[in-house]
Amino acid sequence: MSKLILIDGNSIANRAFYALPLLSNSSGLHTNAVFGFTTMLLKLIEEQKPTHFLVAFDAGKITFRHTDYKEYKGGRAKTPPELSEQFPLIKDLIRAFTISQFELEGYEADDIIGTMTRAADEQGMDVLVVTGDKDMLQLASDRVTIAITRKGISEIELYDPAQLKERYGLTPDQIRDLKGLMGDSSDNIPGIPGVGEKTALKLLHEYGSVEEVLANAGSIKGKMGEKIQAHADDARMSKELATIFRDVPMSISWEEQAYNGYDKQALGSVFRKLEFKSLLEKMDFSGAEETDEEPAVLEELNTRILTEESVGDFAEKLPQVLSLHVEVIGDNPHNAVVLGAAFNTEDAAYYAPLDVLKAEAAEPVRRWLADPDKPKKMCDLHRALVALAWEGIPLEGCVFDVMLATYLLDPTESTLTLNALASKYKLSGVKDDAEVFGKGAKFKVPEVDQVSEHLCRKAAAIYQIASIQEKELEDNGMNRLYHELELPLSNVLGDMEKQGIKVNKQELEDIGRELSERIAQLIGHIYEHAGGEFNINSPKQLGEILFDRLNLPVYKKTKTGPSTDAEVLERLRTKHEIVSHILDYRTLAKLQSTYIEGLLKEIRPSDGKIHTVYKQTIAATGRLSSQYPNLQNIPIRLEEGRKIRKAFVPSEPGWRILAADYSQIELRVLAHISHDERLMEAFHENMDIHTKTAMDVFGVSEAEVDKNMRRSAKAVNFGIVYGISDYGLSQNLDITRAEAAKFIEQYFAVFQGVRRYMDDIIKKAREDGYVTTLLQRRRYLPEIKASNYNLRSFAERTAMNTPIQGTAADIIKLAMVQMAERLQEEKLKSRMLLQVHDELVFEVPEEELETMSRLVPEVMENALPLDVPLKVDVEHGINWYEAK
DNA sequence: ACTCTCACG
DNA sequence: ACGTACGTGAGAGTG
Numbered sequence: 001m002s003k004l005i006l007i008d009g010n011s012i013a014n015r016a017f018y019a020l021p022l023l024s025n026s027s028g029l030h031t032n033a034v035f036g037f038t039t040m041l042l043k044l045i046e047e048q049k050p051t052h053f054l055v056a057f058d059a060g061k062i063t064f065r066h067t068d069y070k071e072y073k074g075g076r077a078k079t080p081p082e083l084s085e086q087f088p089l090i091k092d093l094i095r096a097f098t099i100s101q102f103e104l105e106g107y108e109a110d111d112i113i114g115t116m117t118r119a120a121d122e123q124g125m126d127v128l129v130v131t132g133d134k135d136m137l138q139l140a141s142d143r144v145t146i147a148i149t150r151k152g153i154s155e156i157e158l159y160d161p162a163q164l165k166e167r168y169g170l171t172p173d174q175i176r177d178l179k180g181l182m183g184d185s186s187d188n189i190p191g192i193p194g195v196g197e198k199t200a201l202k203l204l205h206e207y208g209s210v211e212e213v214l215a216n217a218g219s220i221k222g223k224m225g226e227k228i229q230a231h232a233d234d235a236r237m238s239k240e241l242a243t244i245f246r247d248v249p250m251s252i253s254w255e256e257q258a259y260n261g262y263d264k265q266a267l268g269s270v271f272r273k274l275e276f277k278s279l280l281e282k283m284d285f286s287g288a289e290e291t292d293e294e295p296a297v298l299e300e301l302n303t304r305i306l307t308e309e310s311v312g313d314f315a316e317k318l319p320q321v322l323s324l325h326v327e328v329i330g331d332n333p334h335n336a337v338v339l340g341a342a343f344n345t346e347d348a349a350y351y352a353p354l355d356v357l358k359a360e361a362a363e364p365v366r367r368w369l370a371d372p373d374k375p376k377k378m379c380d381l382h383r384a385l386v387a388l389a390w391e392g393i394p395l396e397g398c399v400f401d402v403m404l405a406t407y408l409l410d411p412t413e414s415t416l417t418l419n420a421l422a423s424k425y426k427l428s429g430v431k432d433d434a435e436v437f438g439k440g441a442k443f444k445v446p447e448v449d450q451v452s453e454h455l456c457r458k459a460a461a462i463y464q465i466a467s468i469q470e471k472e473l474e475d476n477g478m479n480r481l482y483h484e485l486e487l488p489l490s491n492v493l494g495d496m497e498k499q500g501i502k503v504n505k506q507e508l509e510d511i512g513r514e515l516s517e518r519i520a521q522l523i524g525h526i527y528e529h530a531g532g533e534f535n536i537n538s539p540k541q542l543g544e545i546l547f548d549r550l551n552l553p554v555y556k557k558t559k560t561g562p563s564t565d566a567e568v569l570e571r572l573r574t575k576h577e578i579v580s581h582i583l584d585y586r587t588l589a590k591l592q593s594t595y596i597e598g599l600l601k602e603i604r605p606s607d608g609k610i611h612t613v614y615k616q617t618i619a620a621t622g623r624l625s626s627q628y629p630n631l632q633n634i635p636i637r638l639e640e641g642r643k644i645r646k647a648f649v650p651s652e653p654g655w656r657i658l659a660a661d662y663s664q665i666e667l668r669v670l671a672h673i674s675h676d677e678r679l680m681e682a683f684h685e686n687m688d689i690h691t692k693t694a695m696d697v698f699g700v701s702e703a704e705v706d707k708n709m710r711r712s713a714k715a716v717n718f719g720i721v722y723g724i725s726d727y728g729l730s731q732n733l734d735i736t737r738a739e740a741a742k743f744i745e746q747y748f749a750v751f752q753g754v755r756r757y758m759d760d761i762i763k764k765a766r767e768d769g770y771v772t773t774l775l776q777r778r779r780y781l782p783e784i785k786a787s788n789y790n791l792r793s794f795a796e797r798t799a800m801n802t803p804i805q806g807t808a809a810d811i812i813k814l815a816m817v818q819m820a821e822r823l824q825e826e827k828l829k830s831r832m833l834l835q836v837h838d839e840l841v842f843e844v845p846e847e848e849l850e851t852m853s854r855l856v857p858e859v860m861e862n863a864l865p866l867d868v869p870l871k872v873d874v875e876h877g878i879n880w881y882e883a884k
Numbered sequence: 885a886c887t888c889t890c891a892c893g
Numbered sequence: 894a895c896g897t898a899c900g901t902g903a904g905a906g907t908g
Binding site: 535537538539540541560589590593594597598615618619620621623624625626627628629630632633666718719721722723724725727728729731732788789790793794797798800801802804805809837 | 894895896897898899900901902903904905906907
Binding site: 537539558559560563564565566586587590591594595623630632633634635636637641661666805808836837838839 | 887888889890891892893
């Protein structure tokens with residue numbers, strides 16, 4: 001017999017919170033509601049033995065009830081922060097119990113439960129609804145029992161229709177009438193003034209329903225009759241409001257709600273985090289702890305070292321490989337050393353040093369590695385991909401990368417090593433790389449048996465970590481983001497990096513020579529004005545010259561002394577002739593050292609190309625980053641620097657560089673997620689967004705927008721994307737804070753949807769503890785509840801910015817995966833080479849220029865359709881500079 | 885290893 | 894009263 005338990009999460013959390021003293025654990029986290037919730041769940045599981053289980057939560061502050069009655073729940077006190085901070089913990093707890101949970105924007109838990117009970121009733125399931133809210137009694141039926149908490153949560157009172165009749169003399173349906181007459185102060189439902197429970201019951205026993213009471217109001221004597229007549233509409237509306245909506249648009253698959261007991265290990269770790277000591281003792285997690293500390297990885301792992309002789313036989317074991325690890329030594333995978341690969345199977349792990357992997361006898365192993373239909377679980381696919389490619393060993397078919405999964409589960413996690421991961425998941429036995437290899441100058445590869453042991457353990461850990469993370473990703477709703485975006489993208493990035501971009505060495509050297517001459521002249525002038533030689537590159541020495549010797553005013557200080565950054569020097573420009581020379585020197589010295597010398601060092605003599613490394617697991621927002629060298633910050637804003645781009649050329653004669661960039665992608669994303677009317681209109685009509693903003697904020701016509709107004713509007717738009725603050729805007733526009741605040745106020749008065757988004761996202765971050773992008777990428781913001789103003793403000797701006805920047809990142813990543821597919825499908829020779837956050841750079845043969853100029857924008861603009869159009873500008877030329 | 889500065893989106 | 898715009902990487906100087 002199936003038995004479904006449905007819990008009204010918000011109601012039970014509230015009851016628990018007010019019933020128990022305000023407990024907190026050693027890190028100051030309040031835990032009383034979580035504790036109450038836990039005891040409730042344990043009791044239900046033990047006593048009711050449910051086969052199906054679901055906890056429903058309210059979601060979104062506006063429900064359809066507000067559309068009808070905007071004072072709905074108006075009288076309710078705000079949820080205290082001590083309670084709201086516990087909701088994410090409760091959700092974690094439920095996850096550890098492996099109980100399903102559900103919420104839907106715009107609906108309350110009642111409605112979800114009402115919908116579920118109806119479906120369960122039709123299925124012939126027995127249902128127990130657990131809540132503190134008597135409204136829910138209206139759901140009682142032969143199969144549906146309602147459990148109402150009493151005295152907080154320690155006791156429950158069960159109601160089926162018979163008990164309801166016995167205690168109140170009402171049918172379930174009449175509960176709505178009861179509320180209609182007496183109202184409900186906690187939901188701000190008015191009812192009829194002066195009618196309480198007693199009177200309402202008396203009236204219903206006599207007349208049966210609100211409608212009948214109202215129809216007979218004339219025959220009700222005295223003041224009561226008058227009141228009923230005067231508030232007939234209130235009564236009708238109140239009944240309406242008290243009616244639980246039972247048609248929530250949700251698909252119900254009973255499999256999801258099936259309950260097969262809790263995950264003892266996960267529950268134990270949640271209890272430990274919350275410091276529920278009494279429960280830990282009572283429930284005896286020692287068994288679980290033991291498996292925590294003594295995992296399969298440590299239990300004698302059989303390891304074998306493969307040789308040229310034995311690797312042939314190992315080929316038979318390939319179908320049993322559960323996971324593998326490719327060890328790559330060195331930061332930059334393009335000139336790293338592949339040490340070898342470890343293969344983990346159910347009964348043993350095998351290590352193949354690189355030379356064995358490359359031996360003739362290992363041909364079947366290499367075929368397996370290259371086979372997209374042989375699934376592989378790994379750690380840091382991208383690194384292995386690039387390093388193996390240089391060894392001439394293709395790798396395909398990776399279905400799980402624990403490093404990538406760790407990043408998605410928490411993109412701010414900075415220690416992405418298997419050693420750290422293993423201990424995070426309580427798997428001991430994976431040593432730290434530094435322990436095996438040493439670090440820095442002392443780095444040394446030890447004997448092969450030690451290497452084998454270490455790498456085999458890594459491989460074994462990967463399998464176990466992956467099986468936990470698969471579930472975590474699923475729970476976070478990240479399956480598609482992971483399998484259809486990030487994992488395929490790893491392969492695309494690997495291809496781009498291996499391909500590399502051709503750089504004209506001559507061109508860089510020519511620019512470099514010119515720079516050297518000008519720098520030498522500037523140095524001469526600077527020494528002259530300073531009255532002696534010093535190291536201009538040293539902020540300390542420069543400060544001494546400027547502020548001590550030349551007595552210029554100090555406008556800004558750093559931790560260590562007066563600041564000499566460009567902003568300060570700009571303000572000092574008119575005060576002394578030396579300053580503008582220093583500014584010029586800085587600009588040119590930067591170009592020389594970072595871009596001329598820096599890039600020249602990265603050109604590989606073997607192919608004349610630069611191969612950058614895209615990092616997929618660094619940026620907290622979901623963006624990529626680029627290293628060795630960074631090709632995402634090649635100069636463009638100033639003409640002098642922009643010329644560097646002339647050195648980036650196609651790798652084949654007659655080909656062109658084609659660059660396509662999204663126009664205003666972040667503001668378009670903001671328009672989509674905020675649904676702000678004016679912002680959407682601006683993009684639908686393809687207007688210049690900064691001019692349009694100026695028109696709306698200053699209330700002028702297009703012709704009246706002058707340069708300064710547009711500049712201010714542009715700064716406000718940037719501010720909006722970054723998470724606006726009056727201080728930040730005042731700095732940027734060099735105006736007072738009060739003026740900046742006025743600008744922002746004017747902006748929000750017009751772009752009200754944007755204001756609503758900013759308020760809502762901060763609130764959501766506080767409730768959930770994280771924010772998400774359109775594709776469910778997540779970023780946790782624990783500091784959003786900090787009492788320290790700075791920390792909290794920073795978290796709030798991040799909450800505003802991350803969904804915008806992150807969604808833009810989602811979109812271009814999607815476009816890259818789709819673009820790679822299209823290039824392959826349509827057998828184009830063109831190659832994708834670079835990504836610069838909102839721009840993709842290709843090299844294209846002459847005959848494909850027309851096709852690509854059409855295809856690239858088409859794919860980019862439609863990668864993820866939004867409620868506003870995306871716009872892409874595309875250009876091409878003989879080098880990157882000319883593709884503008 | 886850390887700080888300052890500056891290049892990009 | 895507080896004190897910052899969001900996200901990165903690299904080079905040079907200093908400790």
